Amino acid sequence: MARLNLGNINPHVVEAKYAVRGELAVKSEEYRARLRNGDKSLPFAEVISANIGNPQQLDQKPITFFRQVLSLLENPKLLEHEDVLLNALAYQKDVLERAKWLLSQCGSVGAYSASAGVPAIKESIAKFLERRDGFPADPAHIYLSAGASSGVNTLLHIICASPTTGVLVPIPQYPLYTASLSLLNSTCVPYYLDEAAQWGTSLAAIKESYNKAKSDGIDTRAIVIINPGNPTGASLSEADIRAVLEFAAEEKLVVLADEVYQTNVFVGQFRSFRQILLTLQREQPGRFDAVELASLHSVSKGMVGECGHRGGYFDLLGFAPEVEEQIYKFVSITLCAPVIGQCLVELMVNPPRPGEPSFELYDREYSAIFGNLRSRAYALYEAFKEMEGVECGEPQGSMYLFPTIHVPPRATEAARAEGRTPDEFYCIRLLEATGVCVVPGSGFGQVEGTLHFRTTFLAPGTEWIGSIKKFHREFFDKYR
Amino acid sequence: MARLNLGNINPHVVEAKYAVRGELAVKSEEYRARLRNGDKSLPFAEVISANIGNPQQLDQKPITFFRQVLSLLENPKLLEHEDVLLNALAYQKDVLERAKWLLSQCGSVGAYSASAGVPAIKESIAKFLERRDGFPADPAHIYLSAGASSGVNTLLHIICASPTTGVLVPIPQYPLYTASLSLLNSTCVPYYLDEAAQWGTSLAAIKESYNKAKSDGIDTRAIVIINPGNPTGASLSEADIRAVLEFAAEEKLVVLADEVYQTNVFVGQFRSFRQILLTLQREQPGRFDAVELASLHSVSKGMVGECGHRGGYFDLLGFAPEVEEQIYKFVSITLCAPVIGQCLVELMVNPPRPGEPSFELYDREYSAIFGNLRSRAYALYEAFKEMEGVECGEPQGSMYLFPTIHVPPRATEAARAEGRTPDEFYCIRLLEATGVCVVPGSGFGQVEGTLHFRTTFLAPGTEWIGSIKKFHREFFDKYR
Numbered sequence: 001m002a003r004l005n006l007g008n009i010n011p012h013v014v015e016a017k018y019a020v021r022g023e024l025a026v027k028s029e030e031y032r033a034r035l036r037n038g039d040k041s042l043p044f045a046e047v048i049s050a051n052i053g054n055p056q057q058l059d060q061k062p063i064t065f066f067r068q069v070l071s072l073l074e075n076p077k078l079l080e081h082e083d084v085l086l087n088a089l090a091y092q093k094d095v096l097e098r099a100k101w102l103l104s105q106c107g108s109v110g111a112y113s114a115s116a117g118v119p120a121i122k123e124s125i126a127k128f129l130e131r132r133d134g135f136p137a138d139p140a141h142i143y144l145s146a147g148a149s150s151g152v153n154t155l156l157h158i159i160c161a162s163p164t165t166g167v168l169v170p171i172p173q174y175p176l177y178t179a180s181l182s183l184l185n186s187t188c189v190p191y192y193l194d195e196a197a198q199w200g201t202s203l204a205a206i207k208e209s210y211n212k213a214k215s216d217g218i219d220t221r222a223i224v225i226i227n228p229g230n231p232t233g234a235s236l237s238e239a240d241i242r243a244v245l246e247f248a249a250e251e252k253l254v255v256l257a258d259e260v261y262q263t264n265v266f267v268g269q270f271r272s273f274r275q276i277l278l279t280l281q282r283e284q285p286g287r288f289d290a291v292e293l294a295s296l297h298s299v300s301k302g303m304v305g306e307c308g309h310r311g312g313y314f315d316l317l318g319f320a321p322e323v324e325e326q327i328y329k330f331v332s333i334t335l336c337a338p339v340i341g342q343c344l345v346e347l348m349v350n351p352p353r354p355g356e357p358s359f360e361l362y363d364r365e366y367s368a369i370f371g372n373l374r375s376r377a378y379a380l381y382e383a384f385k386e387m388e389g390v391e392c393g394e395p396q397g398s399m400y401l402f403p404t405i406h407v408p409p410r411a412t413e414a415a416r417a418e419g420r421t422p423d424e425f426y427c428i429r430l431l432e433a434t435g436v437c438v439v440p441g442s443g444f445g446q447v448e449g450t451l452h453f454r455t456t457f458l459a460p461g462t463e464w465i466g467s468i469k470k471f472h473r474e475f476f477d478k479y480r
Numbered sequence: 481m482a483r484l485n486l487g488n489i490n491p492h493v494v495e496a497k498y499a500v501r502g503e504l505a506v507k508s509e510e511y512r513a514r515l516r517n518g519d520k521s522l523p524f525a526e527v528i529s530a531n532i533g534n535p536q537q538l539d540q541k542p543i544t545f546f547r548q549v550l551s552l553l554e555n556p557k558l559l560e561h562e563d564v565l566l567n568a569l570a571y572q573k574d575v576l577e578r579a580k581w582l583l584s585q586c587g588s589v590g591a592y593s594a595s596a597g598v599p600a601i602k603e604s605i606a607k608f609l610e611r612r613d614g615f616p617a618d619p620a621h622i623y624l625s626a627g628a629s630s631g632v633n634t635l636l637h638i639i640c641a642s643p644t645t646g647v648l649v650p651i652p653q654y655p656l657y658t659a660s661l662s663l664l665n666s667t668c669v670p671y672y673l674d675e676a677a678q679w680g681t682s683l684a685a686i687k688e689s690y691n692k693a694k695s696d697g698i699d700t701r702a703i704v705i706i707n708p709g710n711p712t713g714a715s716l717s718e719a720d721i722r723a724v725l726e727f728a729a730e731e732k733l734v735v736l737a738d739e740v741y742q743t744n745v746f747v748g749q750f751r752s753f754r755q756i757l758l759t760l761q762r763e764q765p766g767r768f769d770a771v772e773l774a775s776l777h778s779v780s781k782g783m784v785g786e787c788g789h790r791g792g793y794f795d796l797l798g799f800a801p802e803v804e805e806q807i808y809k810f811v812s813i814t815l816c817a818p819v820i821g822q823c824l825v826e827l828m829v830n831p832p833r834p835g836e837p838s839f840e841l842y843d844r845e846y847s848a849i850f851g852n853l854r855s856r857a858y859a860l861y862e863a864f865k866e867m868e869g870v871e872c873g874e875p876q877g878s879m880y881l882f883p884t885i886h887v888p889p890r891a892t893e894a895a896r897a898e899g900r901t902p903d904e905f906y907c908i909r910l911l912e913a914t915g916v917c918v919v920p921g922s923g924f925g926q927v928e929g930t931l932h933f934r935t936t937f938l939a940p941g942t943e944w945i946g947s948i949k950k951f952h953r954e955f956f957d958k959y960r
Contacts (some may be wrong), residue, residue, distance in 0.1 A: 002770055002772050002798055002799060002803070003701055003732040003733070003734055003770070003772060003802060004638070004701070004734060004772060004799065004803045005637065005799075005800055005802060005803065006802045006803065006806070008641060008701075009637055009638050009639065009641055009803060009806060010637055010639070010640055010641045010664075011641060013637055013638055013806050013809070013810055014806060016810075016813065018809055018812055018813050029594065029936045054591050054592045055590075055591075056587065056588040056590040056591040057587055057588070057592065062588065062590050064557070067555040067556075067557075068555055070554040070555065071551040071552070071554040071555035071558065072551070072818075073554075074547050074550040074551040074553075075547040075548055075550065075551035076547075076552050077544070077547075078551065078569065081568060081569060084564060084568045084569060088561060088564045088568065089558065089561055089564060089620060097869065106788070107536065107537055108536040108537070108542065108788065109788050109789070110535075110536040110542050110785065110787065110789060111534050111535075111536040111537040111787060111788045112532065112534045112784040112787045112788055113788065114509065114535065121845060130777035135494065144820065146626055146790070146814075147814075147815065149815060149816065150812055153814070157490055157493055157663070158484070158489050158490055158493055159484065159489065159490070160490055161489055161490045161491060174783060176813065179813050180813070182491075182558070183813075192524070221483055221484070252482070252483040254483055254484060256529040266849065279924055290481055290482055290483070292482050292484060306590040307590065307591060307592045307815070308586070308589050308590045308591045308592055308593065308816070308818070308819035308820070309590060309818060309819070309820065309951065310626070310639070310790075310815075310816075310817075310818040318482055319482060319484065320482045320484060320486075322485060322486045323482070323484045323485065323486065325784045326486070326489060326493050326494060327497055329493070329496065330493055330496075332498055333496065333498050333629070333656065333659050333660070333663075334626075334627075334629055334630065334633070335627065335629060335787070335790075336788070336790075337790075338788070338789060338790040338818040338820075338821060339789070340554075340788070340789065340818075340820055341818060382519065447566050467807055
């Protein structure tokens with residue numbers, strides 16, 4: 001008998017739930033392995049991983065400029081062959097210059113950087129924030145991280161002091177938040193997003209949750225906002241953002257703005273929490289000065305889509321210096337974020353500009369990815385509109401649609417007989433029939449009595465959309 | 481007033497200590513910045529970061545084969561120009577083949593991999609373990625991680641169930657262990673290494689600590705071993721390893737073998753805990769079957785020295801399947817280890833072999849790095865032998881020397897007046913006078929009344945060693 005068992009290991013790990021890579025994902029990988037080994041017994045020829053926002057696993061190609069620079073960072077000896085690079089390999093001069101500059105700043109991508117990241121990369125991010133928001137930024141409050149997930153982990157580690165610490169988390173949500181709060185043994189204070197208002201934030205819902213937690217003795221000290229939304233795909237209005245910041249100022253809540261999908265916006269324009277907070281501070285001197293805002297970004301999403309590189313950063317506004325010292329210490333324990341990922345963050349926030357040699361290709365690739373994502377989102381949306389018992393808002397942003405599904409009563413019974421929720425049951429049958437892997441709404445949270453699933457719209461082609469439609473029809477016929 | 485302050489954030493973060501990147505490291509970075517900005521007022525022209533095992537920040541060059549493959553993984557379009565690669569750029573055929581194979585296995589290094597790592601890379605690691613230890617390994621129990629630190633974080637998260645969970649940690653130790661146990665609010669059960677026996681493990685010391693913790697109500701369920709040692713540089717004998725495993729079997733302790741310095745061995749030969757555990761299981765059927773062993777390795781150290789890539793893995797023996805499921809879930813919350821770092825792990829465990837086109841250069845580079853490290857270790861050791869009040873064992877392995885220092889009584893008084901330990905005082909004066917940054921022994925733990933510091937022997941040249949000698953003489957003259 002081993003010493004460790006389910007009954008004596010860390011109970012908070014056991015409690016944590018993370019559906020995005022749960023049973024369905026494991027099963028889909030088994031199918032993929034069977035197909036690779038020539039198994040002909042499955043009713044589909046391909047597994048479509050629509051369960052996870054992993055663009056380059058599907059059709060999205062990396063942006064040439066980024067990867068050319070990274071190839072030189074990995075092998076700086078290539079820079080001894082400028083002629084070959086420029087002529088035989090079609091590298092542009094700005095690619096070489098950027099690589100040389102990054103190497104001059106980090107020494108080697110094989111060396112640890114400073115704990116919070118390469119100083120010059122933090123300066124590039126600060127300039128990007130200034131261009132994006134119209135307010136200067138201070139590199140001293142920027143921390144490079146291994147994707148945004150690692151930044152969330154750092155911030156929640158600081159914030160969560162005890163089991164009665166509460167953090168407001170949107171429902172539905174990306175389950176990183178509830179999982180991290182479980183691990184830290186603190187309290188998730190869920191607030192529902194308003195499906196009727198295209199999954200916007202409802203101040204009434206936030207207040208209600210906050211007050212209920214307060215009466216339960218919970219010290220709610222932070223609010224998480226995911227904008228554009230995951231899993232909802234929503235893109236928040238400026239009014240929603242202002243309302244959240246006003247509430248944060250009143251109740252002294254730390255705001256965690258997860259803005260990793262900031263370039264995935266189809267409707268309207270992305271407005272950052274940082275920009276609106278700084279605007280409010282200018283408009284109403286004093287009232288918003290004490291608001292602490294942490295904003296997160298990543299190379300994993302957007303047109304960059306470089307999840308595997310684990311690059312990201314967070315920037316802080318209004319945090320006490322003594323708290324930032326603790327954040328610095330915490331990140332230093334993990335030494336530093338992957339340096340090649342840090343360099344990719346630099347390339348993301350400081351891409352080629354008009355007139356520079358790499359601009360034209362960069363711009364063409366970037367626009368094509370954006371256009372493809374939008375057209376796939378709409379193709380999927382049109383399909384959902386035609387499906388019985390499915391309701392879905394128009395695509396707004398991020399990489400997901402999150403339709404409501406109504407399943408026939410007999411499907412609910414069949415699910416119960418298997419010990420599953422109806423949405424889980426639906427998603428498992430979908431995977432078994434089509435090879436398409438999506439995530440049931442229960443993995444993100446949903447209003448009691450409603451059912452959803454989350455699907456990315458990253459997979460190429462329309463065949464898989466057709467197979468969802470066919471499955472759906474047959475499912476309804478079977479359980480009607 | 482901000483909501484978060486030192487008094488209300490997570491107290492376990494506040495308690496955690498991490499000296500390797502503490503005050504001295506911060507001060508050394510300030511000096512470096514001043515020198516870069518042309519400050520001529522400092523008594524040295526260069527900062528030598530001997531505080532951290534960061535080979536490529538100093539003289540160590542990356543191994544060509546590794547970086548050539550990585551450059552192709554970052555920019556697979558280069559593979560469309562085989563002629564250019566082979567002729568103009570001197571890439572060998574095996575570089576191209578390896579890159580193609582890795583790309584076929586991970587798709588794109590910009591895509592998330594499976595949570596525990598790319599399956600084919602886990603298979604390569606398993607084959608490496610078999611070659612190294614003479615016993616087959618199962619890829620199902622191998623987990624890729626972002627450096628070994630992230631693996632330690634995962635394992636301690638699983639093991640630490642409550643404040644009374646105890647983990648035996650060697651003293652002196654790499655402070656990741658005590659810092660992680662602070663963060664997890666569990667108990668560090670320190671056991672002293674035996675300086676008189678070249679910093680070997682002393683079973684008597686381990687038993688004493690274990691029994692003392694038991695009588696204090698601590699449930700000690702794991703033991704950490706760092707071999708070769710950090711900060712001590714020790715290389716454990718097979719007898720020491722057997723004794724630890726026998727004790728682990730008796731008391732049902734999970735063994736965490738931190739073996740990141742396994743190729744940095746100058747004296748004798750590295751023997752892995754895995755090999756000796758499997759040998760004991762064969763020799764004495766039954767007695768060792770329930771021992772749970774987690775072994776950690778990394779691309780950061782050894783002749784690879786690629787810290788910035790954050791690549792590593794751990795492999796498990798004897799863990800219950802239900803516990804491994806929880807480990808899988810935990811690693812899936814952080815999505816996956818950096819994929820380019822995973823590929824570098826593959827290259828490390830499966831380097832070019834004799835007869836393959838890249839072998840000769842690889843072997844030459846690898847041997848030169850090894851030889852350089854050894855000769856620098858001995859140069860430093862010889863210098864320490866000549867210094868008054870300094871005692872240092874012969875270099876055995878890893879990247880560090882950890883000499884004892886005896887400081888004059890007046891230095892102890894001067895330190896007390898500054899509110900510092902004498903070793904801290906010595907190291908700060910050393911940094912101020914020479915630009916050489918080392919870490920005081922108190923950052924790792926040491927027997928009460930003894931003083932040490934840890935220095936890497938990575939920095940090139942001997943000038944910095946001379947400056948340490950000169951400082952030391954003047955320090956003794958001043959405080960005698």
